Amino acid sequence: MTITPDRYAAVKARHRAAILAAATAVLTEGGVPALSADVLAARADVARRTIFNHFASLEDVVLACLEDELNSAISSVADAVDRSPTGGAQRGPLDDLETSLRGTDLPRVVSRIARMLEGPGSSEHELRLQQQAMAHLAGPMTEQVRHRHPDLSALDAALVTGSVLSGLTVVARVWLEETGGSLDPAGRRRWEDLLDHLFRTLRHGFSPAPLSPEGL
Known part of the structure; x- marks a missing residue:
């Protein structure tokens, strides 16, 4: 199935928003020490590699x-x-x-x-x-x-x-x-x-x- 550019952009934006929402929740609950790639991936319901497709580092x-x-x-x-x-x-x-x-x-x-x-x-x-x-x-x-x-x-x-x-x-x-x-x-x-x-x-x-x- 071919993914159109518009749909790809929408998926990418949705993943980024999910990552940031999850990160904000983790940081609010436990500060910087509570944030890890595994925790963030689980909370955002994305793969670890998806995080680093959007951000160079935690x-x-x-x-x-x-x-x-x-x-x-x-x-x-x-x-x-x-x-x-x-x-x-x-x-x-x-x-x-x-x-x-x-x-x-x-x-x-x-x-x-x-x-x-x-x-x-x-x-x-x-x-x-x-x-x-x-x-x-x-x-x-x-x-x-x-x-x-x-x-x-x-x-x-x-x-x-x-x-x-x-x-x-x-x-x-x-x-x-x-x-x-x-x-x-x-x-x-x-x-x-x-x-x-x-x-x-x-x-x-x-x-x-x-x-x-x-x-x-």
């Missing part, structure tokens, strides 16, 4: 899963920017970015990604994730800023977006260290406090800590 599978999570965040951020009000000269790009981040459930995304990366040897994945996050979020967010602020230069749009995202990476790391990614009310309040600190610092600069009596 690490690439992990990164593809994280990319899906980030793409979800990208869509939420873009939607939040579109929903935010325009305020003429009184409302700048930093205000739009703050509104968008506060209108997006980023704590849930950050917490899910952290669970997916849990386990020994996850530091390299975390570093690559930060690079992926910058690459994937910066472009769409910069375009949204330029769309809403057409008088802003491309350089300034990229600078303000990059500054926010770099700070957000630090906020996410500190939040995870302090709360363990908890989504309870206390964890969410801490996230909001850290966002407050981030945008206050971006607007007004760093406030040096007062010297202790010993340091005077």
Whole structure:
């Protein structure tokens, strides 16, 4: 029986989706150490070789899963920017970015990604994730800023977006260290406090800590 190109593409897409869905489930349940080719093949109901027809390595599978999570965040951020009000000269790009981040459930995304990366040897994945996050979020967010602020230069749009995202990476790391990614009310309040600190610092600069009596 001859398989037409369209049918072949559909089968290939279905296999890839099944692999990613299975990998996401395994990573959410047990982190990176729980993922193996045998486990993934069984959960996705595909042959081992099918996995490596789609991905060069299991690490690439992990990164593809994280990319899906980030793409979800990208869509939420873009939607939040579109929903935010325009305020003429009184409302700048930093205000739009703050509104968008506060209108997006980023704590849930950050917490899910952290669970997916849990386990020994996850530091390299975390570093690559930060690079992926910058690459994937910066472009769409910069375009949204330029769309809403057409008088802003491309350089300034990229600078303000990059500054926010770099700070957000630090906020996410500190939040995870302090709360363990908890989504309870206390964890969410801490996230909001850290966002407050981030945008206050971006607007007004760093406030040096007062010297202790010993340091005077």
